[in-house]
Amino acid sequence: MSIRQGLLALLAQEPMYGARLRSEFEDRTGGTWPLNVGQVYTTLTRLERDGLVEVSGRPDAEGRIAYRLTDAGRAEVTRWWSTPVDRDSTPRDELAIKLALAVTVPGVDVQRVVQTQRTATLRHLQDLTRLKSRNDPAGVPRHELAWQLVLENLVYAAEGEVRWLDHVEASLARAAVGRREETRQRDVREADRGDGADASAEGHPGTSEGGREAHGIPATSRRRRR
Amino acid sequence: MSASAGAPLLELIRVSRVHGEGATEVHALTDVSLQVGVGELVAVMGPSGSGKSTLLNLAGGLDRPTTGQVRIDGRDVAGLSHRGLAELRRRKVGFVFQDLNLIPSLTAAENAALPLELDGVGVRQARASALESLGSVGVAELADRFPEEMSGGQQQRVAIARALVGERRLVLADEPTGALDSHTGESVLRVLRARCDEGASGLLVTHEARHAAWADRVVFLRDGVVVDTTGAPPAAEELLDHPSGV
Structure with a gap:
């Protein structure tokens, strides 16, 4: 499903640690698809195993580890943006998630x-x-x-x-x-x-x-x- | 038919249309190339103001391009006199609009025969061709009815019959289902599809995806430019020329 793609798309913006990825994902998709932190870390582990992300620098003061994209990860993000959602293998929601991320991640x-x-x-x-x-x-x-x-x-x-x-x-x-x-x-x-x-004092809306x-x-x- | 086998019946070659000049210049169409082959139905989709109607007017010889070429049945529209263009339109091209297609004081058969009669064909032969054309869209029994005695869907069928009467092979349809409910709209599209399968050529402007889907190809217009088409699947490199990420 698109958690994997979604996390990669977020990491294209900047390196992030798991909890932040989770809150960014939920924030940008209107909380319609809640994630738990366990899902996020499992996905990150798989992405690391597949060579798409890697640990970025040392853990911070609270021991949190940030991840960043590898070149292969960046290529995967580019591929996701440039190809239509595969109707056969994914639920339709992927399209909504994709657009929600596309309008918030810079440079798309x-x-x-x-x-x-x-x-x-x-x-x-x-x-x-x-x-x-x-x-x-x-x-x-x-x-x-x-x-x-x-x-x-x-x-x-x-x-x-x-x-x-x-x-x-x-x-x-x-x-x-x-x-x-x-x-x-x-x-x-x-x-x-x-x-x-x-x-x-004009209080501009927006x-x-x-x-x-x-x-x-x-x-x-x-x-x-x- | 004078079109040689395989040659497109309608061809737009790098067509641009600019209205006005200087500060008030409006680029209605920019560098649009498009072909409609024999037996082909091509749909054009795009938001309002994207140039759909301009495209259709150019394709039907109602308007001339600022630059580029429009060829109908192999003949460059630019090379024709006003009179020659009118004749080409009469003989080769039929229009179907959203509504008010038919002349209210004429029967279905008279409406369908009109382009032929205007072209000097005898009444008897024109009527025979009209009846044949009405039959081909499944409304032969309506021949002697007036438009007000027909449903919206029946009127559109008669309009298609008129558009393709006699030797005419190119139908240009501008939102032909716009005034119809979805079932009737679909039956009109089925007729258009069937006529193209039998050798006519069609260019269909619509904003409804379900109607555009009856076409062999769907062309997307935005701001006067063709941004995509459902023809051949796009090459991956073509899609990747815009960098994603940061």
């Missing part, structure tokens, strides 16, 4: 991640539609109807995924516009400061959550817990 071309996935999902949808087109919906026997309905279920899921990806893309575009506007307003305020205006808002995730949804 999120738009590209979205587009790569959308193309793959559309291709999947084309395959389903080809299967569907072999049958005429009118006058099919009952077992054929059941098969058609199962196909439709898969079609709806794929369609929903594409619509969600469209939404992600639109949200990113809106967030980018918001960031530009924020910068512009700050510049205006700084210019006003010379006139004795109290810039801090700045209290700082970088989080800037990544396009509303603070409220990120705090959602089960």
